[in-house]
Amino acid sequence: MQARTRVKICGLTRLEDIHAAVQAGADAVGLVLYAKSARAVSLQQARLLRAAVPAFVNAVTLFVNAPEHEVQEAIDQLRPELLQFHGDESPQYCESFNHRYMRAFRVGAPGLDTPEGLLQACRRYQSASAWLFDSYSEGYGGSGRRLDPSLLRLVQEAGDSRPMVLSGGLLPDTVAAAIMATRPYAVDVSSGVEAAPGDKCPQKIRQFLAAVRGL
Numbered sequence: 415m416q417a418r419t420r421v422k423i424c425g426l427t428r429l430e431d432i433h434a435a436v437q438a439g440a441d442a443v444g445l446v447l448y449a450k451s452a453r454a455v456s457l458q459q460a461r462l463l464r465a466a467v468p469a470f471v472n473a474v475t476l477f478v479n480a481p482e483h484e485v486q487e488a489i490d491q492l493r494p495e496l497l498q499f500h501g502d503e504s505p506q507y508c509e510s511f512n513h514r515y516m517r518a519f520r521v522g523a524p525g526l527d528t529p530e531g532l533l534q535a536c537r538r539y540q541s542a543s544a545w546l547f548d549s550y551s552e553g554y555g556g557s558g559r560r561l562d563p564s565l566l567r568l569v570q571e572a573g574d575s576r577p578m579v580l581s582g583g584l585l586p587d588t589v590a591a592a593i594m595a596t597r598p599y600a601v602d603v604s605s606g607v608e609a610a611p612g613d614k615c616p617q618k619i620r621q622f623l624a625a626v627r628g629l
């Protein structure tokens with residue numbers, strides 16, 4: 415029997431968002447420590463949000479090309495279960511914190527626009543706890559754009575793949591089909607459960623979890 419698909423809800427900015435995600439059954443919640451995002455939170459806000467995350471739910475802190483001292487400060491103050499590097503971070507940078515991390519790949523970006531190129535890039539991050547696949551967009555993420563799942567073919571087939579996290583434009587109505595097509599370890603969603611950028615919708619969060627758990 416296939417293990418159930420884990421769910422991360424990303425870009426939570428208010429305490430009620432955390433409660434909605436936890437009550438709906440999310441396995442992980444994401445706090446965006448990237449100032450250019452519509453979902454950015456300060457370290458101070460993140461501390462309040464993190465404190466509301468109960469045991470057995472993972473807090474994930476998301477960074478995009480952050481200075482090392484900012485990542486270390488977040489580790490020290492927030493004690494996240496997992497770091498999410500969503501920029502151009504090198505393997506050496508990701509490993510330097512000696513903390514569990516997930517590396518995001520922007521599928522369709524130059525060099526990541528073929529199955530071979532994508533697998534080659536992923537293999538540089540064997541120390542990652544998971545490989546996350548997002549769609550390529552002008553910004554670094556949270557765009558609501560879907561990726562081309564056929565580009566994941568070699569990563570899925572490779573014997574040395576890390577757990578795969580699927581993201582990029584997932585919606586309550588489409589997530590079940592996306593899971594059936596790619597069989598990821600986990601899914602990650604941000605804009606698909608919002609009323610507007612940065613404004614999470616509890617009903618959409620519940621619908622998203624129900625769609626995944628209904629499989």
Ligand SMILES: O=C(O)c1ccccc1N[C@@H]1O[C@H](COP(=O)(O)O)[C@@H](O)[C@H]1O
Nearest residue numbers: 424451554555556558581582583604605
């Ligand atoms: O959520 C953001 O604002 C964000 C900003 C910069 C990098 C990544 C970001 N979020 C991650 O983007 C993907 C896809 O999100 P969406 O569902 O398409 O909106 C997801 O992994 C988020 O963790």
